[in-house]
Amino acid sequence: MRKFLTPLCIFFIAFTFAQTKKYQSLLWEISGNGLSKKSYMYGTMHVSERVSYHLSDAFFTHLLQADFIANESEPSTWSDLNDLFGNQGFNFGSSKLYRSFYQKPMDKRALYRHFRNENFSMDNLLFRTNAFRKDYQEETYLDMFIYQTGKKYRKKTVGLEDAKESMALILNIDYEDQRPNEENMQKLAKLLKGKMPGEAMVDFYREKDLDMLDSLSIMSSPASYLENMLFKRNEIMTKSMDSIMKKGSLFAAVGAAHLPGNRGMIEMLRKKGYTVTPVFDDYTDKGKKAKKTIEELFIAPELKEFASEDQMIQVPAFSMVLPQGSDYNSPDLTNGGYLNIKRSPLWKALQKNKAISFEKTLDSLFFENIPGDILEKKLTQENGNWVYEIQNKTKTGNFQRHRFYVTPLEIISVSLVGTNTYATKLENQIFPKIQLAKPTNDWKKFTPYHQKFSIQTPNYQVVYGNRAPSAHPETITLLAHLPQDQSFYFLLEKISDDVYQLENTSFELHRIQEEFLLQYDVKNNKEIVDENSKMLWTKSEIYGQTTYLKTVVNGANYYLLGCVGCNESNAKNFLGSFQLTDSSALDSQNSLWKNDAGQYTIQIPKKQNEVYFLKESKKSQANGKSKKTNHFKSNQTNAVFTGTNGEKVHVWSYEYHPYEYEKSKDSILERFRKSFISSEISEETEIEGLTPEMIPDFLQAAEFASNTGQRGYYGSKKAGPIMSNWDKALNLENKETFGKKYQLVQEKKTEISNPEGLIYEAQLQHPDSENAIQIKWVITDGMHYTLKSLVPKNQPEKAGFAQQVMQSFQPLVFTKKQSLFEPKLSQFLEDIQSEHDSIRYSALQSARYLNIDKNEWQLVQEWINNWEEEEDALDAMEIILEKIAAISDKASLQLSSKIYLREDLPPSIQFAILKGLAKQKNKDACLLIRQLMLQDLPISDDASMIDQLFEIFEENIEYSALLMPAIFQFYSIPEYHEPILNFTKKLLENDKLTPKQLKSYQKMLLTNAKLEYKRVRSWKLGQQRSDYYDASDAPEVCSYLFGFMHLLEAFKKDKEVAVLWEKIRNLSIREVTIEMYALESKKGNVSKNWEKELLENPETQFAITYLMAKNKKLDISEIPGTEMDMAISAIYLFDLLEAEKVQMQFLEEKSKTVGNQKIRFFFFKGIKDNSEDIYYENFPILFSIGFVENSKGELQYQSFYSGLQKQLVDEDDLPWLMQEIMDKSIHENKKRTSFGKIKNNFGMMDGFYMD
Incomplete structure (x- = not known):
């Protein structure tokens, strides 16, 4: 059948x-x-x-x-769509803001785009x-x-x-639901007959078979796509x-x-x-x-005069002109050709070699980069500009016409492109009529469209980013030239979008200039002309030219102004005329936007935020790969609204989950306030929509994501037990987080009635910053909202856009089945017993949102008494029972014990209960954990369950130490082997456990330690036989052995332990040696001969000296060897070097004052024996180590910093690489900073022709 x-x-x-x-x-x-x-x-x-x-x-x-x-x-x-989706590309959050001011002079590579x-x-x-x-x-x-x-x-x-x-x-x-239904997928497979969908579509179109095209569309596309697209x-x-x-x-x-x-x-x-x-x-x-x-057929197009916003160039163009950055495209839609205008700034004043000839360099590129054959090339001069006329014919038979201008400020190219003879038919109507601005010695006042500032500048100027009105506001780049003395002027504007961190404004004013000057070989020796809390004006020299710089910070707006080769009078005329102005009037005509998903309305400029008006706000419907849908969801939205002047307001909304419970609006507000003024929750965790229950998981995920594994043994300020206090010694700690110096001012609370809720307004300020973060926070029954914007501190008149938008914010009336301020356990229990599968499934998937109140204990106990294990409810039960166990209450202990000891209880639930008890962080809970583990130890094939439990133990060793030595008996169980070893090691390190308590387990430990010793020794022998030895593998390979060493050190008097201990010592693995010395020196039983041997070994000298000083066994003045010896030893350690495999040459010692402290860095050049990598074999590398100096001029070896290795491509780069390393050691925690000098794209061969 x-x-x-x-x-x-x-x-x-x-x-x-x-x-x-x-x-x-x-x-x-x-x-x-x-x-x-x-x-x-x-x-x-x-x-x-x-x-x-x-x-x-x-x-x-x-x-x-x-x-x-x-x-x-x-x-x-x-063209409307081009404006709608054009690039913004000018906002900087907390990352590398100062680098955005770098301006490299034109190099040859930058010219290629003109072709x-x-x-x-x-x-x-x-x-x-x-x-x-x-x-x-x-x-x-x-x-x-x-x-x-x-x-x-x-x-x-x-x-x-x-x-x-x-x-x-x-x-x-x-777009969250783009998968066709299963029935259609099966039909589609039969329809395609082994073809790809695109191939089948082309075949059906070729056959003019619209029936099959229709079938293909219906079967391959989800319903929402078909509805909107077709x-x-x-x-x-x-x-x-x-x-x-x-x-x-x-x-x-x-x-x-x-x-x-x-x-x-x-x-x-x-x-x-x-x-x-x-x-x-x-x-x-x-x-x-x-x-x-x-x-x-050619139809002569209608041309109209087009002028760039700065009036630098005027050219006949077609009716449509599309801006693209500093360029313009003008298409002839009728005939299929277009006019292309490209502009590239020269930054010639910043060029080190003044003999460079841009026109000759340009000429050298024509042969290789003009397509096809050059039919005509002509060079002329026009108003002081070099002009190249080029006519060419491509290999496909298309004529083209180009004109290239080399002006004092930029290179401009104008190209007419089309098929066949298109260009020849129009060239005479366009190119003879092109006009460029003529250089003059006049000055004029410049105010950009966004009206944020005004300034007096030379009349001959180039301005990028001044289009008006723009859907995507750009920042201003102004370049000007004064012919009479060939001086150069510039203004750079950048916008920061960082609503998480407030930086020291004085530091920023100086840092922007320092990073800028570094690119032109200028050391930090600028002369301050004028300075206040928001402005810095300095004088320096770039390649022999007097240079004045001025930095200004005003809320989200950052400015760097400068003039190169100018006299003092012109510098004052330019820099001194810079005035900040009020631009809030630009946004006086805002439009109402409704966020249906976020449940609010807000007044915003429509042109700059039009995408929001076009796109409906919808709640997320995504459900992963699950065939079932969780209908009980929280929902969060994030919108960033842009003002006409480019400034931003961030708006987050969070719709609480139906099961979430809060005690009051004020308790939520207080938690919110603490998230700003405490150092516990920093930028990464201050994400709107994260509930308190979700934050620990988020923090754990973030920590895991940044973990570098065994490489974490080493760092710039760490090598196993060798830990630097560099940051503390230089007072660098807690400068970049929301620490205690942050404060909320201008606080205002307002009760609202429709909807009922609370509005909180404030400014987040820092004493060292002239900026502030304006905040508006709203809580209603079921929603909370956060609005933020970076503004000038205590100057509401200069925060017009933020003020307007925030004042217009209105939450919508939002009704929920049950109030946010009512406990939800009864509702949850009702839902999980529902006859409707969708309700039961949704409830079980939402268990993590429950907050169980002590007043619900009777309900909890009734539920537990009647609870029966069900497979589909297991995950939810784990979550709930962990929450119950985490409540610090005697009833919780009794209930948790009762459940835990149920017969045949799944191990995952037992682990959940133990984790909850551990989170109580008190003596009674830890004693109960010990009792329960001794009565019925849970075992799981999922190692993460045990690892997670012991991680909680290690976070709270004050009380979890009570588990020892009782639970050490489980060490012999393979699943508990490593977690117990690591836990015990931590307790011993923190003196929360004595070796005497482990005496009864000595034999078992010794047996396992011998096995681990053999594994490490086997690895060592294998490395010795290998052509390539990677010292960085040692920490990972030996990590388990370290644990045994910590446990066995106290039993060295035992003969068998002593024999093994000496075998471990004789492994002669640096990391093992240091770990062993750290253990023995802490107890004061180090062999003097061995200590002397280690001090004389250049690979261990620094580490042993550090540990001796730490244990106060040695005065700094008694340290053997010179400072140079100690520096080399430290480099061997931190750079994972073997003394016999690297040739080290001392280069220089450099010092720098940081606050009231002095740091000294030692720099060496070395060549590593790196035979595994042929490319880097015998390649010189810069090594470095820095120390803090004490008041006596002595190095404090406990305060060190190991700089990253730097490849020495060019010996001339050494001064800047050294400066970069020292700079990074001080400022690496500052997120907006960059370090070092950006090399020319062509290195030593910039490709320029000289006059």
């Missing part, structure tokens, strides 16, 4: 497809319903591949006869071709060909939909066609997928009363001739 059904089903499917095919053409005629003229609709593919050009004679006949030509949207309106006229935006708009497939593609995609035909034949071109409206539909597709747009476009066709004949080009199906445009038109029939015809010479005629 089964054998009969299978072929029958296949036949039925094939028969069904064959019988229902009714869309077998791409061209459709529309008539009837009162139309005076017939109209036509064609299904396109939006590509230039030839598969989309299987046309017909009828196609061209009806296209040329139509009164109206329609595309999905009118291409001339696509690359192809760019994504123009190709996507005009051509959609691929350089590697040109021979298999048409000149443009079919939709654009149809549009251009309409333009060339003076027809009315229209869009069937608004580009932004269609983009809104696309933005609102539910069906809703079909309705819009059909409605437009209905309107247009009544005015005249229409030829409409839409994607082929829009035509077929019950909700396709063909059927929609039929439902409106139109007769829609397929048109079949051949593609003969007639049609091919028509195509060629259309392609060759």
